[in-house]
Amino acid sequence: MSIEKYDLVILGSGPAGFSAAMRAIDFNKSVCLIEAKHLGGTGIINGALTSKTMWELSRDFSIASSVKRGYRASGLNVNYKQVQKTIIQAAKQKQLQMLSQIETYSQPNKESGNITLKNGWGKFIDSHTVEITSGSKTEQVHGENFIIATGSRPRQIPEVVIDQERIIDSEGIMGLKEFPERMIILGSGIIGCEFATIFSNYNQTEVHLLDRQHKVIPYEDDDLSSFVSKNLENNGVNIHHTANLRTIRKRPDCLEVVLDYQDGHSKVLEVDVALVAIGRIPNLDNIGLENVGIKTTDRGYLDINEVCATDNFKSCNIFAAGDISGHAQLYSVGELQGRYIVETLYGNLEYPLDYSNMSTLMFFKPEVAAVGLNEKACRKNKIPYRVATYSNSLVNRAVAMRAVDGFIKIIVSDDGEDRILGMRAAGPQASTLITSIAYQITQKGTLKDIRQNVHPHPSISEGVQECLRVFEEKSIYKPKAFPDLIKLKSWKPEV
Ligand SMILES: Cc1cc2nc3c(=O)[nH]c(=O)nc-3n(C[C@H](O)[C@H](O)[C@H](O)COP(=O)(O)OP(=O)(O)OC[C@H]3O[C@@H](n4cnc5c(N)ncnc54)[C@H](O)[C@@H]3O)c2cc1C
Ligand SMILES: NC(=O)c1ccc[n+]([C@@H]2O[C@H](COP(=O)([O-])OP(=O)(O)OC[C@H]3O[C@@H](n4cnc5c(N)ncnc54)[C@H](O)[C@@H]3O)[C@@H](O)[C@H]2O)c1
Numbered sequence: 254m255s256i257e258k259y260d261l262v263i264l265g266s267g268p269a270g271f272s273a274a275m276r277a278i279d280f281n282k283s284v285c286l287i288e289a290k291h292l293g294g295t296g297i298i299n300g301a302l303t304s305k306t307m308w309e310l311s312r313d314f315s316i317a318s319s320v321k322r323g324y325r326a327s328g329l330n331v332n333y334k335q336v337q338k339t340i341i342q343a344a345k346q347k348q349l350q351m352l353s354q355i356e357t358y359s360q361p362n363k364e365s366g367n368i369t370l371k372n373g374w375g376k377f378i379d380s381h382t383v384e385i386t387s388g389s390k391t392e393q394v395h396g397e398n399f400i401i402a403t404g405s406r407p408r409q410i411p412e413v414v415i416d417q418e419r420i421i422d423s424e425g426i427m428g429l430k431e432f433p434e435r436m437i438i439l440g441s442g443i444i445g446c447e448f449a450t451i452f453s454n455y456n457q458t459e460v461h462l463l464d465r466q467h468k469v470i471p472y473e474d475d476d477l478s479s480f481v482s483k484n485l486e487n488n489g490v491n492i493h494h495t496a497n498l499r500t501i502r503k504r505p506d507c508l509e510v511v512l513d514y515q516d517g518h519s520k521v522l523e524v525d526v527a528l529v530a531i532g533r534i535p536n537l538d539n540i541g542l543e544n545v546g547i548k549t550t551d552r553g554y555l556d557i558n559e560v561c562a563t564d565n566f567k568s569c570n571i572f573a574a575g576d577i578s579g580h581a582q583l584y585s586v587g588e589l590q591g592r593y594i595v596e597t598l599y600g601n602l603e604y605p606l607d608y609s610n611m612s613t614l615m616f617f618k619p620e621v622a623a624v625g626l627n628e629k630a631c632r633k634n635k636i637p638y639r640v641a642t643y644s645n646s647l648v649n650r651a652v653a654m655r656a657v658d659g660f661i662k663i664i665v666s667d668d669g670e671d672r673i674l675g676m677r678a679a680g681p682q683a684s685t686l687i688t689s690i691a692y693q694i695t696q697k698g699t700l701k702d703i704r705q706n707v708h709p710h711p712s713i714s715e716g717v718q719e720c721l722r723v724f725e726e727k728s729i730y731k732p733k734a735f736p737d738l739i740k741l742k743s744w745k746p747e748v
Pocket of ligand 2: 471532533
């Protein structure tokens with residue numbers, strides 16, 4: 254039996270695998286893309302696209318239900334099945350675009366590369382062979398080079414069995430038959446807070462959020478996590494700070510959830526659904542790593558070097574990208590790494606891989622965006638900094654939108670150079686605003702470099718302009734007049 258040969262074989266068609274495959278086409282390469290489940294991976298299904306579609310729909314519903322904007326909708330109702338149908342339409346639309354492109358490049362030709370999509374589970378046999386299993390069928394393919402882009406899956410809580418009906422993780426959201434009447438979300442990171450926002454926006458579910466600590470999204474600065482906590486509570490979410498899950502008892506008509514609080518008291522809640530969102534672990538089991546001499550790190554990820562090659566293996570033709578790489582588990586990080594590997598292999602690298610400008614968008618109410626260092630990271634790394642905060646209350650566009658809840662917070666180095674180190678934005682359009690500062694971080698920009706930029710009026714981005722002016726005491730509105738809305742402070746490590 255002859256074995257098919259490819260320039261590049263990729264395990265996993267999520268953002269990392271798909272972007273690598275598409276970039277390899279630009280270099281006239283033959284690509285085999287192996288996918289065990291859904292085309293597009295978590296980037297599309299049970300992940301980024303489906304959750305963002307649900308967030309957008311829930312936001313529309315929440316705006317439509319609003320009674321403070323001069324209108325009052327009557328007869329407004331929502332049906333979970335119809336919401337699901339719309340989410341599936343969005344996911345299908347994206348998958349069909351991906352498939353159309355795969356089909357366009359499926360025939361070998363001289364002008365460009367070609368791609369073969371194979372459905373099945375990929376497993377290394379040796380450093381040039383992968384076996385693909387689909388049902389009872391197996392086949393082997395030969396590759397010059399490989400990319401492992403097998404992504405991640407939800408982490409489980411020991412002794413809490415996920416049945417994807419009453420006790421679910423993010424992969425069970427689309428399986429719910431209706432809005433739960435009562436729900437507890439275990440874990441107050443990005444996924445937990447996003448789903449707490451979504452379900453509270455619909456106002457059909459009593460939402461409880463378990464937060465082991467004092468603050469949700471604990472890796473962010475206290476001002477941002479307090480802002481998110483406060484807004485979740487305003488949206489109707491019951492946050493259980495400093496609570497640990499003791500057990501979930503399955504009763505015929507409900508789940509009985511026992512929480513133990515740090516101060517020693519306990520509470521029993523009745524809910525219909527529990528959603529576990531306590532982080533994600535890499536998909537590296539049963540892919541034959543032992544056959545190619547690759548070991549995982551203590552945390553279970555793949556150790557990759559500056560060009561995403563797996564460091565600890567026999568030959569040097571196996572690369573890794575995306576959630577399994579131990580870097581931030583973000584769509585854009587997977588895409589960046591996938592494309593970078595292909596450029597390393599077949600192109601001319603023009604710049605080193607840089608993660609410092611990767612933005613994280615958090616789909617809460619209102620949305621939140623983050624790039625670069627926050628105060629916690631500066632303090633941990635003993636970097637002297639100045640930080641300015643400017644409230645959206647003073648930004649005309651936000652005033653006009655009647656959406657003044659939010660702020661811009663920018664950090665610059667306090668070393669005479671005023672390098673832009675990071676930004677946090679909360680409020681409408683935060684996800685768009687963040688790219689201007691991300692660009693400055695890429696360019697190693699300073700306050701001086703961006704001083705000349707003039708932002709159009711009326712735009713939310715005028716908040717960024719004013720926040721930057723605060724550092725030089727040139728803002729139109731002054732901290733002296735609005736001490737709660739405009740702030741400037743600095744920090745230096747003790748010597
Ligand atoms: C609910 C949720 C919301 C999210 N929202 C955002 C967001 O708003 N913004 C953002 O940046 N990120 C978001 N993320 C994270 C983002 O989805 C991931 O970081 C990204 O999808 C990772 O890409 P990847 O290619 O590494 O892996 P994945 O997207 O997980 O894809 C890996 C693929 O590999 C396949 N696979 C696994 N093993 C094998 C094998 N042996 N053989 C063949 N195929 C295999 C899997 O079936 C899967 O399709 C979200 C994640 C979740 C869960
Ligand atoms: N908008 C986005 O960019 C987006 C959206 C969703 C997910 N993601 C990615 O997916 C990854 C996973 O998201 P996540 O929210 O599951 O993880 P996370 O790491 O963001 O948060 C996990 C939370 O669970 C808590 N936790 C951990 N173990 C626990 C336990 N046993 N009991 C109770 N709480 C516990 C942690 O303290 C933390 O607050 C994120 O790191 C993120 O990169 C990104």
